Amino acid sequence: MGTGVLYALAAGLMWGLVFVGPLLLPEYPAALQSVGRYLAFGLIALLLAWLDRVRLRELTRDDWLEALKLAAIGNLLYYLCLASAIQRAGAPLPTMIIGTLPVVIAVSANLRDQRRDGRLPWRQLWPSLLLIGVGIGCVNSVELAALQREAGGDLGRYLSGALLATVAVACWTWYPLRNADWLRHHPGRSPRSWATAQGVATLPLALLGYALLWGGMTVADSPFAMPFGPRPLVFLGLMAVIGLFASWLGTLCWNEASQRLPTALAGQLIVFETLAALGYAFLLRGEWPAPLTLLGIALLIAGVLSALRVRPQPVAATAHAG
DSSP states (O other): OOHHHHHHHHHHHHHGGGGGHHHHTTSSOHHHHHHHHHHHHHHHHHHHHHHHHHHHTOOHHHHHHHHHHHIIIIIHHHHHHHHHHHHOOSSHHHHHHHHTHHHHHHHHHHOOOOHHHBOOOHHHHHHHHHHHHHHHHHHHHHHHHHHHHHHOOOHHHHHHHHHHHHHHHHHHHHHHHHHHHHHOTTSSSSSHHHHHHHHHOOOHHHHHHHHHHHHHHHHHEEEEEEEEOOHHHHHHHHHHHHHIIIIIIIIHHHHHHHHHOHHHHHHTTTTTHHHHHHHHHHHHOOOOOOOOHHHHHHHHHHHHHHTTTTOBBBBHHHHHOO
């Protein structure tokens, strides 16, 4: 359990980096940032795949199709929606919506995975979920209030950002549940190899997306300087860092956590990503969090620690006791 939590913490710290890209590259289209990030991830995974080629040969056609689905929805579509949301609504609102992931995933997993992981008793689970929810609300109420004071106006753009962030939540609710299904059904397979396989599956999708985006901009006579934009070194460097740490290494750590923890508990630990994203945002701003923000962070941590004390009960035993 302790090792799984540490892996989940490491994944959250690295996944928090994905909120940095749209803030550092506001003039770059979200689609370009999405395909650029996963093109870097795919190239890194291709090198790693050669080193891990023996284990990757053990994957079946169905395994590769599953990796392709996970790559398309949990990688490309998720980050496209998230980056678009941040650029349209600013960072606070998407962070607030993405911050609901621990609750959404925990509830979803507890509804669908009772036979496999056991049932986390709702009576014991709700207090931790409530703490997490209230903590996220505190943190983001401060951010949202600041955004409303500064907003000058396009309500449609703001609402479209909220909608895109909601779609991102749907993508990343589906991804960890489906990813955990594969890992739990293949306990003898290496989480590292599965992370690499997802990166390899991402590469052709990212290449196709990059080509379509470049072609579309050329046809539309866009003034944006393709292929790498007005700040090519910054763009390439940032995509490489996010591709290595947030994509491959973050996925590896999450896979390790998913094999050690019940899905409902692992889902709650995505709260570490929210905390990391907020921390990085405050570092970029050069500001210290407001008291209400600090209270929210404390509630988030308390909720996670409370959730870790809940133990799953076998479904049969629970039903008999009832």
